Amino acid sequence: MNQQQPLPTEHGLVWAMILDRKGGGSRIGWDGLASWRPEQGLLWAHFDISEPAPEHWLEEKSGLELPIAAALVAEDTRPRSAPSRNGLLVILRGVNLNPGAEPDDMVSVRVWLERDRIFTARRRQLRISGEIKAAIESGEGPASPGEFLCVLVEGLVDRIGESVDELDEHIDALEEAAGEHNIMEVRSQLADMRRQTAHLRRFLAPQRDALDRLVRQPDAVLSDADNLAIREQADRVQRFIEDLDLIRERGMVSQEEFVSRLAFQQNQRILVLSVLSAVFLPLTFLTGLMGMNVGGIPGAETTLGFIGASALLVALGALIAVYFRRRKWF
Structure with a gap:
């Protein structure tokens, strides 16, 4: 040109x-x-x-x-x-x-x-x-x-x-x-x-x-x-x-x-973190109780105590997850 x-x-x-x-x-x-x-x-x-x-x-x-x-x-x-x-x-x-x-x-x-x-x-x-x-x-x-x-x-x-x-x-x-x-x-x-x-x-x-x-x-x-x-x-x-x-x-x-869209993505991330916190909060509470350095802790004297406690925590976590899922929280 x-x-x-x-x-x-x-x-x-x-x-x-x-x-x-x-x-x-x-x-x-x-x-x-x-x-x-x-x-x-x-x-x-x-x-x-x-x-x-x-x-x-x-x-x-x-x-x-x-x-x-x-x-x-x-x-x-x-x-x-x-x-x-x-x-x-x-x-x-x-x-x-x-x-x-x-x-x-x-x-x-x-x-x-x-x-x-x-x-x-x-x-x-x-x-x-x-x-x-x-x-x-x-x-x-x-x-x-x-x-x-x-x-x-x-x-x-x-x-x-x-x-x-x-x-x-x-x-x-x-x-x-x-x-x-x-x-x-x-x-x-x-x-x-x-x-x-x-x-x-x-x-x-x-x-x-x-x-x-x-x-x-x-x-x-x-x-x-x-x-x-x-x-x-x-x-x-x-x-x-x-x-x-x-x-x-x-x-x-x-x-x-x-x-x-950014707000939705941030809310989704916050929701995931909140659900994880809600799942692990009671589990953390139980492990804290069982970890106290006092007498009378259930299962402390048996060899199956750790396995039983772990199974209990897994079952409780699964129940909480199923509950949240049915409520459509995630």
């Missing part, structure tokens, strides 16, 4: 392209970005805002309103959309597919759309951006800002769906493994899964609201076809939220079942 290849980090410009509005485009650098004119084509600039250069350019040279520029470079963000008179601000979250990262550690992507310009910004790599770039380079990319947003949203939602499916398969496996493996190990994995579910859901609900707001508020950047496509993705996000709620409920039920 194609991965984005960022420019040296001191540049802060991951890439910039001029799209021909037919699916293709060509790369430009900082100089081309500064000299771009609308008649050249649709501009797409993708920034790494962990570097200082993009923040300065967006605030000082891009022509954006300061609140828009500040939103694109903000340290912490939540999914939202905000139409304005000049364009459309969209902030979304995607699954973190970077090596060694947890999928529930979601990556933020900030998007500003105008009729002739697209600005996207991120702090960590997001695979869908590289896939859009590769599609443009092969002549199969988006032809308009609205289509660009639709492709971006669909890619983000697809990967969220894959993560939700993995969680669903994981809880199925945990439920099946509960009777075959150590319950404590399964409970630990279940707790991790519930944590991932909570983190995913934390951003999916506002992401659904952001997409809903896009289609509810008319905007000059998005066409009717774009709105229809985004509405479909909003419905998918809603289904994923419902799936996560179901996974969370299944996790809670499974955890309660594991707790009950």
Whole structure:
């Protein structure tokens, strides 16, 4: 799968392209970005805002309103959309597919759309951006800002769906493994899964609201076809939220079942110990009596005394065991 290849980090410009509005485009650098004119084509600039250069350019040279520029470079963000008179601000979250990262550690992507310009910004790599770039380079990319947003949203939602499916398969496996493996190990994995579910859901609900707001508020950047496509993705996000709620409920039920199973096992062990104690208590009492160092102990003077005492204890123990068995105490 194609991965984005960022420019040296001191540049802060991951890439910039001029799209021909037919699916293709060509790369430009900082100089081309500064000299771009609308008649050249649709501009797409993708920034790494962990570097200082993009923040300065967006605030000082891009022509954006300061609140828009500040939103694109903000340290912490939540999914939202905000139409304005000049364009459309969209902030979304995607699954973190970077090596060694947890999928529930979601990556933020900030998007500003105008009729002739697209600005996207991120702090960590997001695979869908590289896939859009590769599609443009092969002549199969988006032809308009609205289509660009639709492709971006669909890619983000697809990967969220894959993560939700993995969680669903994981809880199925945990439920099946509960009777075959150590319950404590399964409970630990279940707790991790519930944590991932909570983190995913934390951003999916506002992401659904952001997409809903896009289609509810008319905007000059998005066409009717774009709105229809985004509405479909909003419905998918809603289904994923419902799936996560179901996974969370299944996790809670499974955890309660594991707790009950552990309690049952502990009670069974305690019952066995109690039965053994009840069986041996009278036997221990009798052996204590017969072991006292006083005269008059029955059988002390006969050679069959030990055998008789042992037989008596065995018989008494058997009677006690039979009594407990009939009472269904074990």
